[in-house]
Amino acid sequence: VAAFLITHPDFAGYDDPTSDHPENSARIQAVWRELADPALADLVRLPAPARPTPEADLLRTHKPTLLSRLRRTEADPFTQLDPDTYTLAGSYRIARLATAALTDAVDEVMAGRNGPGIVAVRPPGHHATPTEAMGYCLLNNIAVAANHAIHRHHLTRVMVVDFDVHHGNGTQDIFYADPRVLFVSMHQWPFYPGTGALREFGHGAGYGTTLNVPLAAGTDDQAARRVVDELIRPAAARYSPQLVLVSAGFDGHWRDPLANWDLTLAGYDYIVRALLELAATFTQGRIVFAMEGGYDPQVLGVGMANIARAIFGLPAQDPFGEPGTQEADCSEILAALTNDHPLLNDSIDPNPESRV
Numbered sequence: 073v074a075a076f077l078i079t080h081p082d083f084a085g086y087d088d089p090t091s092d093h094p095e096n097s098a099r100i101q102a103v104w105r106e107l108a109d110p111a112l113a114d115l116v117r118l119p120a121p122a123r124p125t126p127e128a129d130l131l132r133t134h135k136p137t138l139l140s141r142l143r144r145t146e147a148d149p150f151t152q153l154d155p156d157t158y159t160l161a162g163s164y165r166i167a168r169l170a171t172a173a174l175t176d177a178v179d180e181v182m183a184g185r186n187g188p189g190i191v192a193v194r195p196p197g198h199h200a201t202p203t204e205a206m207g208y209c210l211l212n213n214i215a216v217a218a219n220h221a222i223h224r225h226h227l228t229r230v231m232v233v234d235f236d237v238h239h240g241n242g243t244q245d246i247f248y249a250d251p252r253v254l255f256v257s258m259h260q261w262p263f264y265p266g267t268g269a270l271r272e273f274g275h276g277a278g279y280g281t282t283l284n285v286p287l288a289a290g291t292d293d294q295a296a297r298r299v300v301d302e303l304i305r306p307a308a309a310r311y312s313p314q315l316v317l318v319s320a321g322f323d324g325h326w327r328d329p330l331a332n333w334d335l336t337l338a339g340y341d342y343i344v345r346a347l348l349e350l351a352a353t354f355t356q357g358r359i360v361f362a363m364e365g366g367y368d369p370q371v372l373g374v375g376m377a378n379i380a381r382a383i384f385g386l387p388a389q390d391p392f393g394e395p396g397t398q399e400a401d402c403s404e405i406l407a408a409l410t411n412d413h414p415l416l417n418d419s420i421d422p423n424p425e426s427r428v
């Protein structure tokens with residue numbers, strides 16, 4: 073069994089100079105530290121991306137207005153794009169190195185080399201819409217990767233699974249009318265950024281290829297397992313993806329300072345191993361895990377290293393254990409989606425060729 077890692081030293085080379093921003097360089101430093109576990113010595117460390125993604129390639133995902141806005145920030149030492157999102161003079165280049173790390177990983181799995189991929193990047197991407205940087209995200213890393221798979225590798229069914237605690241509103245926007253991407257997100261609800269309602273199913277030719285699982289504060293491992301078994305596995309079976317891309321955020325962990333779920337690292341491990349199984353079944357093992365949120369750096373570090381452990385068949389580590397109590401019942405949400413979601417209730421043909 074093989075697995076590879078793509079990252080870049082510049083992802084740790086910047087911090088918000090004006091505040092103790094939760095999206096800081098300690099996060100990726102913790103990921104690198106945990107991935108240095110000698111038990112993971114077989115992880116193939118591929119070269120860092122040689123150059124930032126060219127703007128011409130980003131235009132498959134983003135509008136020129138966003139790219140020119142980000143380009144203008146290169147002239148300023150510090151820009152506040154929204155209350156959460158800042159740039160330094162080098163941020164646009166670093167964001168384009170993050171997208172390049174993702175597209176390199178797609179090329180690697182499509183070539184069938186070195187097994188599943190782990191991509192450790194900053195800034196995160198899943199909130200960036202076609203036209204807006206927001207929620208710490210400048211460019212939508214996972215969406216750029218999905219579009220790369222579609223355009224360079226001619227795929228027609230890419231499954232994006234987003235288990236960050238926040239809704240991947242940017243990824244949803246970018247593919248809302250596009251049946252070539254099945255976007256599945258589980259997220260805290262109601263919560264930032266406010267999108268991802270249960271009945272947001274997609275639009276036009278993309279109707280039925282958006283699957284949102286909005287789950288209350290207090291959501292725990294048992295609920296996450298049910299989402300995987302009762303929704304994600306059947307959705308994958310119905311869609312039959314050619315590639316799985318994962319927006320891997322660990323901010324649903326009970327220790328996370330920004331959100332209110334109660335997942336443990338064992339819960340995340342269940343999700344990760346299920347996604348590896350899906351990839352083995354449907355995509356010849358083509359799967360890439362991309363780092364998104366996670367604001368307890370130690371949790372994020374161990375969580376990302378556990379992905380490598382899962383690929384190698386090693387047991388997960390969970391030094392943090394379980395939270396005190398609570399559970400949030402998700403039965404009604406799961407039943408509503410099973411009954412009403414057009415992909416899950418078989419009311420659409422998920423084959424994009426029949427729908428565009």
Ligand SMILES: [Zn+2]
Binds near residue numbers: 236
């Ligand atoms: Zn998040």
